[in-house]
Amino acid sequence: MKASSRFAIAAALGLIVGVGSANAADLGGNCCADLEERIAELEATTARKGNRKMSLTITGQVHRTVLWWDDGHSSRTYYGLDNTNSSSRFIMLGSAKVNPKVSMGFEIMIEIEAGGTSSKVNQLDEDGKIAHSSPLGNNVSFNQSNVDSYFGDARRVAWWIEHADVGRMTVGRFDSAGVVNTIDLGGIGVVASSSFALVNGSFFLRGSNGQFFNMTWANLVDPAASQGRVELVRYDSPNWQGFIYSASIAEAGDYWGHMLRYANEFNGVRVAAGIGYEKSTDRATPVTVDPTNTSFIGPRPNITAWGGALSLMHVPSGLFIQGHYQTADFNDPGHVANGYWGSTGGATKKDADQWLIQAGIAKNWFGIGNTALYGEYGRANDWGAETNGRNFAGATACTSPPFTGLCANNFSTIAGVVDTEVTVWGVGLSQNVDAAAATLYLGYRNFSAEVVGREGTTATNATVVPPTVTVTATGTHRSIPVEDFHAVIGGAIVRF
Structure with missing residues (x-):
């Protein structure tokens, strides 16, 4: 701020404060200098934008939860976890008008993953930082001090340009167009995600x-890879009679998709729906860079997926029902693993699907925001199965840095898995607190699995790296008895 501007502000404030005061002149010459000093101090301590053309908004959320679990043989409570249903994050948004029809902007979204998260913890680690779940390696846990290399990751880093009549083009790291997960008019996704x-x-x-x-x-189950975040170019059309069409292309043209969404309201019934399709032929990058490696010159993956969602709410009563269906085709028997949609294992990975239905009522009964009561039921089929059988060995060598030599020791083997089915049901409630832009919640989910395979002997890990692993599994395929898993989560998401 120029000195002349500061003196003008000071003079104006002096006039306002001094009206009707017989003692205003007694303040002497130090009043304006004092005020100018304070203005300068505020200028020095205030967050600044790099320029005055682009607006800047900082927003985000903090989402922490308490998880109680029971795996059929043990149970514990983990406190203060980040809830991966909608993780903690902060967002920087920018926009500027080029002319009345055209605008440009950007979005930077950083997810906070410092400490344990609900999707990474397990029975053996309440921090979720052991090798099975973390890129930090076997010897690193958040029990150690000054471990901050796993602070977060960039969910979105992209710029966009939009014409009011043509649509928006986004370039950078962003959500791809593709399979549509459950659309959540009920407002329960923070406690009961479709993934x-x-x-x-x-x-x-x-x-x-x-x-x-x-x-x-x-x-x-669904590996939560739908609408993957990746470096891409994406197009979103203007809203036409409630419809928005989206398309994206990513990688080197090896990952692309289309998506159509719709939202409207008719006679007090709110409707939202979507459907999408995506395809991946992107090769997985091997650990060792070698131009003769089959990962570079061999057959390409050929994975396709589609899914749709529908949500209905009767606004006067608050009754709602919503759900989704999605399926992935892994090109059995020509499957080439690349990580998309849980693409792992051998050439005979079976096609997989998942569906979920949720219903309930959401009303502002207490005057502080909507209270939602819900029930849900869903099923996931064959995400862990192969036509020729998939092996889950009791001791496995991890050969990719920083995992070298890290293994799951003294686990039981399930070999030749040809069918998997997981049934999920749950109940819960969420309470919006509109005055604080927050949501409190409590939810329960039951997971039961049917696994068809052959249970083998427990392999013993040798001390050498990599260890010698022997999988012994004989006999005909049968349903392997596994325990149900129970989860109760309670917490809050606070938005800013």
Whole structure:
């Protein structure tokens, strides 16, 4: 601020304060100098934008929860976890008008992952930082001091340009157009996400005799990879009669998708729906860079997925019902693993699908915001199965840095898995607190699994790196007895 501007402000304030005061002149010449000094101090301590053309908004949320779990043989409570259903994050938004029709802007969204998160903790680690769940490696835990290299990750870093009549183009790291997950008119997604693995995904399945299987719940359900965030170019159309069309292309043209969404209201009934399709032929990058590696020159992956969602709410009563269906085709028997949609294992990975239905009532009964009561039921099929059988070995060598030599020891093997099915049901409530831009919640989910395979002997890990692993599994395929998993989460999300 120029000196002349500061003196003008000071003079104006002096006139306002001094009206009707017989003693105003007694303040002497120090009044304006004092005020100018304070203005200068405020200028020095206030967050600044880099320029005056682009607006800047800083927003985000803090989302922490308490998780109680029971795996059929043990139970514990983990306190203060970040809830991956909608993780803590901060967001910087910018926009500027080029002319009445055209605007430009940006979005930077940083997810906070300091400490334990609900999708990474398990029975053996309340921090979620052991090798099975973390890029920090086997010897690093947040019990250690000054470990901050896992602070967060960039969910979105992108700029956009928009024409009011043509639509918006986004360039950078952003959500791809593709499979549509559950659309949440009921407002319960913070406690009951349509992605089943976001609360208990890293927990190991337990057998009827208490044994640990080297199989996690995330191996058996939708891997929450739909509408993946990736470096891309995306187009979103203007809203036309409630419809918005989106398309994106990413990687080197090896990942693309389309999406159509709709929202409207008719005679007090709110309607929201969407459907999307995506395809990935992107190769996985091997640990060792080698131009002769089949990962570079061999067959490409060919993975397709589509999914749709519908949500209805009767506004006067608050009654709602919503759900989704999604499926992934892994090109069995020509499957080439690349990580998309849980794409792992051998060439015969089975096609997989998942669906979820939620219903309830959301009303502002107490005057502080909507209270939502809900129930839900869903199923995930064959995410962990292969036509020729998939092995979940009791001891496995991890060969990718920083995981070299890290293994799951003394776990029981399930070999030749040809069918998996997970049934999920739950109940809960959420309470909006509009005055604080917050939501409180409490929810319960029950997970039950059917796994068809052959249970083998527990492999013993040798001390060499990599260890020698022997999987012994004989006999015909049968349903392996596994325990249900129970999860109760209670917490709050506070938005700013």
